[in-house]
Amino acid sequence: MIPRKYKERAIEGVFLSFASISLVVLLFIMLFLFREGLPIFRVIGPLEFLFGKSWYPTYEPPEFGILPLIMGSLFITVGAIVVAIPLGLASAIYLAEIAHPRIREWVKPAIELLAGVPSVIYGFFGLLVLAPFIQDLFNLPTGLTALTASLLLGIMATPTVISISEDALNSVPGSYREASLALGATRWQTTIRVVVPAALSGISTACILGMARAIEETMAVLMVAGGATLIPTSFLQPVRPLTATIIAEMGEAIHGSPHFHALFAIGVVLFFITLGLNLLADFLTHRFKETGSGTL
């Protein structure tokens, strides 16, 4: 017989090694990203790279300023948030607090299914429906603009926001609602003053994750953002965000060339943006937790 404490330790060891494997893989991805990306700084300084106003990687001499790409990403991400957060939050409140349980039973899985639709499908929708609509509406030379990409990303991020916010609202104990209603509050007052604040940490996580979804999205924005590497001044201009740049140019970049390293360096920038958003989500979760709010 093997003593119980050794069995326990063996099980712990197995789980620890599995957890370590995923961590190690992640570490290697990071190392690889940095190894391929950092050499660009032998050609161009980090500040010049980040804030350079032109991205002409194939010109002679090439220019590797990614500010237009950062601005492109920023424009469509902000646009997407403006669409996704109000829409997602309102839908989540409807589903969690107002909708008949039978409606929720149908709609919630449908929305979760929507979150799983491949982004290239959304891209098709954007290309065939949204872009011509925007073009006609504003009488533009092209329908592939930051606005189109924002709307499309907003639609894509909405299911994420709905799903996580709805979970957060649902995890608010029913006893809070009872207490509020027994004090003579209406259902609306109860929702706005008790339930939503109690779910705030989950809702903020939902918003950050929705935002991350928008920043990370590659395929759909490549299809509808227009691809111009100019610093945008309006939502009606075509833009080229960071992700779309990598995927559009990786095929043509010569392995080991400055262009190649520059694309990996864009990956490094995206890595830090995502890391920053995750830290922010974490910070918000803990900040609201201190006051005892409901969490996911």
Added chain:
Amino acid sequence: MVKEDLKIIVEDLDFFYGGLKALDGVNIQIPERKVTALIGPSGCGKSTFLRVLNRMNDLIPGTRLEGKVLIDGHDIYADNIDVVELRKKIGMVFQKSNPFPKSIFDNVAYGLRIHGSKDRVILAEIVEESLKRAALWDEVKDDLKRSAMELSGGQQQRLCIARALATGPEILLMDEPASALDPISTAKIEELIREFKEHYTIVIVTHNMQQAARVSDYTALFYLGKLIEFNVTEEVFTRPSEKQTEDYITGRFG
């Protein structure tokens, strides 16, 4: 039997959860500014009855009510009754303390704010008054901004009582308010109940028969949705008129 002023009169009350009859022909007259205890085994309908009185059962889909529930002579299930106004008049304290995840001050001020009070001075006054009445003021007065979730279980329950008092109710409904508390906290809550009856009509559900005997003036025994016996507490416990009451209070069932 009852010679007091009557606050709540219930006539031929039937209550259904879907097809299940939870209350069956209940007639009861609850006197003003007295403590009325509702006792009976689990599932006997005493909590359902309590929730009939402030229409909390409205929130459960598929429930139906027949009969009359009069408070101050008005049928609270009549069409022209504003449920929000009704609940303002009736404070409720739940079995498990349920303060909001807000500060102590905001918890007590909640009821006032939703009914439109904005004046800070008045809010602060009523919050202090309510916390004093609930015997919590001395323990929390130094930091009303502290989260209510940091209070102990007994303090949380007294906070919930203060919150219910703040809107100036006439009736207090208490659903086993001390069942999750330690003996010292329970004693504090019971003392509050005895003090409150000068000002409020109190209806309290309890599993604890000693508690019913200690705090109440009248006791009602429910069994299988029916009101078995309703009388002065002392009578119910010393000279029960029904066999079922005697069996229950002597611990033969329940």
